[in-house]
Amino acid sequence: MRNTTLLHELIQASAERAGERIALSSGKLGLSYAALAAQCDGFAAGLMALGLARAERVAVYLDKRPEFVAACFGTAAAGGAFVPVNPLLKPDQVGYILRDCNVRVLVTSIERLALLQPVLASCHDLRQVVVVGEPKELPVMEGVSLHRWSELDDVPPHAGHRVIDTDIAAILYTSGSTGKPKGVVLSHRNMVVGAHSVARYLGNHADDTLLAALPLSFDAGFSQLTTAFHAGARVVLLNYLLPRDVLNAVVREQVTGLTAVPPLWIQLAQLDWPASVTGHLRYIANTGGRMPRETLSAL
Numbered sequence: 001m002r003n004t005t006l007l008h009e010l011i012q013a014s015a016e017r018a019g020e021r022i023a024l025s026s027g028k029l030g031l032s033y034a035a036l037a038a039q040c041d042g043f044a045a046g047l048m049a050l051g052l053a054r055a056e057r058v059a060v061y062l063d064k065r066p067e068f069v070a071a072c073f074g075t076a077a078a079g080g081a082f083v084p085v086n087p088l089l090k091p092d093q094v095g096y097i098l099r100d101c102n103v104r105v106l107v108t109s110i111e112r113l114a115l116l117q118p119v120l121a122s123c124h125d126l127r128q129v130v131v132v133g134e135p136k137e138l139p140v141m142e143g144v145s146l147h148r149w150s151e152l153d154d155v156p157p158h159a160g161h162r163v164i165d166t167d168i169a170a171i172l173y174t175s176g177s178t179g180k181p182k183g184v185v186l187s188h189r190n191m192v193v194g195a196h197s198v199a200r201y202l203g204n205h206a207d208d209t210l211l212a213a214l215p216l217s218f219d220a221g222f223s224q225l226t227t228a229f230h231a232g233a234r235v236v237l238l239n240y241l242l243p244r245d246v247l248n249a250v251v252r253e254q255v256t257g258l259t260a261v262p263p264l265w266i267q268l269a270q271l272d273w274p275a276s277v278t279g280h281l282r283y284i285a286n287t288g289g290r291m292p293r294e295t296l297s298a299l
Contacts, residue, residue: 005165006188008044008077010195010229011037017232021206024066025253026237031066033232039066039153043074044160046152050105050128050145054079054161055168057101061085061094061108061116064216064237067132067149069225071107072170072216076188079161080105081168083183086175086217087112093176095119098126101171101183107149110135120144165189172219184219195226202257202283208233209280211255213246213264220259220287243267254280261288262295269298 004013011033014023019034031039047058058075060082062068068084075082083101085094094116098106102125108116109132120126120141129146131138138146169188173181198204210228212235214221228235236253240246243264250258251274258281260268265286284299 004192004230006076006163007169007191007226008040008073010192010226011040011073014229014232018206021232022234023229024069024235024237026064026066029066036066036070039070040074040077041157042153042155043070044077045155045158046130046147047075047078047080047105048158048160049152049155050147052078052080052105054163056080056104057083057171058105058107059083059085059098059101059103061087061106061112062132063087063239064212065132066237067107068216069237071130072222076163076169077160079163079167081171083171083173084217084222085173086215088215091116091119093181095123097173097181097183098123100181104128105130107132109133110138113139117141163188165192170222172217172222191226192230194223195230198223198227199230202227202285204228204231204233204257206232208256209236209253210234210257210259211236211238211246211249211253213238213240213249213258213260214287218288220261224259243271247271247273250281251277256280256282257285258283259285259287262286262291265291265299266295269295 004010015033015037021033022030023033023036024031058080060068060071072082105128107130132149165188168185169191170186171183173183204227210224212224216222238249
């Protein structure tokens with residue numbers, strides 16, 4: 001197995017080993033490791049064409065979708081630092097994060113951009129907005145250039161800035177439940193070693209399917225990606241409304257590993273789980289707080 005020391009190399013290494021295997025499932029879409037690696041490289045080249053400097057911040061404000069993943073890992077490949085923003089945050093909260101860490105590039109949807117426009121004028125370091133999808137028109141914003149995702153994808157290949165494992169890869173913000181959200185700076189080494197460690201103690205392998213139920217802006221949520229990519233496994237991206245949606249996805253996608261937080265586990269424990277789930281779900285993991293004993297017993 002190729003030795004990986006940089007975050008984006010997790011996808012590249014799995015693409016080299018078995019590029020045809022599915023890396024991401026999102027609804028009816030399945031994206032292979034080769035295709036995901038190409039998307040990451042394409043986005044990295046697009047950022048370089050936009051003039052992204054080494055270690056500059058790229059915020060990603062989207063729901064769970066392949067472009068979210070490609071934007072984060074593509075930013076790492078370009079030598080920038082990605083900032084995954086919780087899609088449930090309100091515009092003022094998003095604006096605070098963009099200002100706090102001096103975001104240069106924002107990746108979002110046209111619908112979310114419309115909500116953010118009133119606060120973006122106060123984000124003085126913002127220079128570029130990349131809009132996912134194919135909107136018919138892009139708004140005009142003073143001091144900010146807007147680009148369609150597809151435009152960046154059409155840029156010729158371009159190597160990213162030189163980075164080493166101790167360089168910054170990401171800034172993940174806390175929930176702000178006890179005050180203003182605080183940015184936690186993570187290096188490539190932090191994230192890669194973490195992926196290796198988690199995959200080792202959970203015994204993750206290429207035949208695993210992990211369900212990304214937690215927000216990707218949360219460290220344990222993003223870890224579902226890094227752990228799976230290290231092992232060459234598949235990740236199912238899920239935007240859910242009800243706990244039943246999570247259970248349905250576990251059964252439908254034949255999920256082998258599920259990580260959640262206590263409030264979600266409490267709700268899941270109240271549902272009727274089909275007996276067939278034991279045929280594929282080999283572990284559950286808890287994070288973000290103590291799981292009540294009665295919940296664990298029910299599960």
